[in-house]
Amino acid sequence: MGIFKSLSNLIFPEGNICLFCKDYRDNERGHICSNCKDFIEFVHREVAISLPHVERAYYSVLYTRLIRENIHSFKFQGKAYLYKAFGDILLETIYEKGLHKKIDVIAFVPMDRLKKAQRGYNQCELMAKYIGERLEKPLLKNNIIKIKVTKEQNKLGLTERRTNLKGSFRAVKIQDFKAKEILLIDDIITTGTTMEEISKLLISNGAKKVYGLAITSSMRI
């Protein structure tokens, strides 16, 4: 069921349809119409908190209503096809910040197996794969494993967030990223705990640098 659901969403009939509002697109390129684009505020902003193992962490757009609602659909309503619209948004920040010239491989925040089976897909993986194809960079697909089932980070307080993820990721086939500069893709960055935890793991297993990139940030600072 999960597989069929996600497959039907991946083959959403595109044509000239905006993936956010389903209206016809007036522009030839991209997956978002100009009307929706008016409601997107690009900031390409660097996260202002210290994440010791992250070289730099960025997010692309402000957490406005259009973005919030579409991320919700992307994660919780089975609209897997939105990876293209969000992937295009992330690519704008990648080019703006020159990340495509620095990074060797693309990684993403993994899900534990149970959660991925329930959802049918990992939204961060879909975006990372799309970006990897566009930039012609390899994807670290099975190198970071979520070994612990954890509570949703956004349902926890700051202290709990830090302990919740401890020891919940494992790195395998480390030769794939040894001495490499990695771009780590997430959907929303809130406290940066997830990004820091995964970067720490990658760096301690030989990665050279980890850059983080999320669509948006719900940080209230």
Ligand SMILES: [Zn+2]
């Ligand atoms: Zn639209």
